[in-house]
Amino acid sequence: MDLIFLLAMNGLVWGLIIALIALGLSIILGLLDVINIAHGDFFMLGAVGCWFVLAAGLPFWVALILVPLVGLAFGALVQQLVIKPVQVSPSLSIVATFGLSLILQESVRATFGAAPQRISPPVSGTVELFGVNYDVYRLVAAGFASAVLAGFFIFLNKTKFGTRMRAVRLDKDMAIALGIPSNQIFMATFAIGASVAMVGGIVASPITSIEFRLGIDILPLCFMAVIIGGLGNLPGTVAAAVLISVTEGVLTAFVEPTGARIATLLFMCVVLLVRPQGLFSRG
């Protein structure tokens, strides 16, 4: 029972991190009509960026501020250089992001190295939680990820800029006709998506091994969250990310991790065929 609780908690922490990546994936797909294969690599860049900041002798919180800011600028630049010229064709844009993914991975391999690295969490120790000693950092990570998620939804629903983003997603042509600067919105959406994924990478960096292939492994899970949650349903995506991750975590108590992954994939196929609008969407 303790083991299952532990696995479920770990699943919850990872689910919130995956939600951070999947949200960006979903808004980029919703607004720009781009399936961003390089999105997992933004997550990887966050973790690697955090490692570089710590290696420079700076504290963890500096990474937490600096890396997402750099990520915003980087995301905007990438959108202008790589995505914007091919945005007219969704298929070409997928291919372009595949090229981007190769570039990001190889740049990291050239500078950071191919060997996996680990960093120690900024807070260590354990607390007793329902009779189980649980890692404090993971709780902090879960709290921080939830706070960023909440901030994201407040931004999207309460600010003028967020309202414009939702308008463009709802009806691109109408939004442009009403004078919403769609190019700015596209750039900002991509930048925010990239930055939020990097936050996920920073939060995850002390609890994973950091390497240039980190993004390749996590991307499929994020796509599953987007599909199971329903394309365009952002709260659904978060719920699906947590659901997938906790379920897989608990399943690993009984079967091998790959078996748990196959079960999730099958579940996703069923969702796609029976409820293509997603598990948490109406109509």
Next chain:
Amino acid sequence: MLSSEKNNSLTAAPRKLVIVLAVVAIVFLLTAPWVVPALSSKFWLNVISEMLIWSLFAASVNVLFGYVGLLSFGQALFFGLGAYTYAITTVHLGWGFWPAVAACIVVPTVGAGLVGLFAVRLSAHYFNILTVIFSLAFFYLAVSAKEITGGDDGLPFAAPRAELPFGWTIEFRDAGVQYFFILMVVVLCFYLKHRVVSSRLGLSLTAVRDNHLRASLVGYNVYLVRLSAFIFAGFLAGVAGMLFAIFSRYASTSYFYYTTSGEGVVYMIVGGAGHLFGPVIGATSVILLREFLSAAWENYLLVVGVIIILCTRYAPEGLAGIWAAILARLTGKGERV
């Protein structure tokens, strides 16, 4: 009449150029086992074999994207199925070469039929994602079924030996013999692809690609057309996977991963989607680039990434598209050659 005569006189020179290039290519491919080792080393013969195999794999992606407008990031599934069908039937079941080859044609084709039943019903984004998901499911399945697939280590086997009538045999240990076998199979598959895309089915494929709504309104069964293309593409990818397993004497679980599908997509885009020989041009140039760059620089994939992005931006029809545009300019005609 006057204008057509004018065109004919102008096309004469480029047409000659195309014929000369084709003859050079054919002569080179037929004499490669003797010419290539004489010029440099036997190593390059294997590189050419590899180019042929990846051309075939890219052709599979091309059938779907170039002709029917469906971008599949999951062709790795059928590539992996082809490779593992050969490895499993020969290693675990002890089958001979020809029965194994037959199985390698049947299994990926049937697999494509089953996946296609679900996948081609979906709209573009869902199709992209679902094809990836299916290939991932088999990747994890292959990784977990260690006793059958060898898990992360893959499944190695001895160099195949094929019996022919009259006591003849094909010895794959001989790089030249292996090369001719691969060349023959790949040429046969490209001929088949040519026949398919220039048939009535091929016309309906492009009709669905250009406007599936209109195609369905004039009476095409869009679902069936897409399904046929998906099955044919699965067959091509399966044969490519089988050839690659025979060539490397090994089946690896990584063949199922979406990054393998990505390679096929890259070769197709760089070469030119929708052109018969686009995949060949793409696979040949990217692999050539890899062989030259990787010796000099470990991170050569960076260059490949940049080329992909430049291609999507400036040459969405790839090298074949550029070539066709040059020919069109030479002949003064606006149409594709």
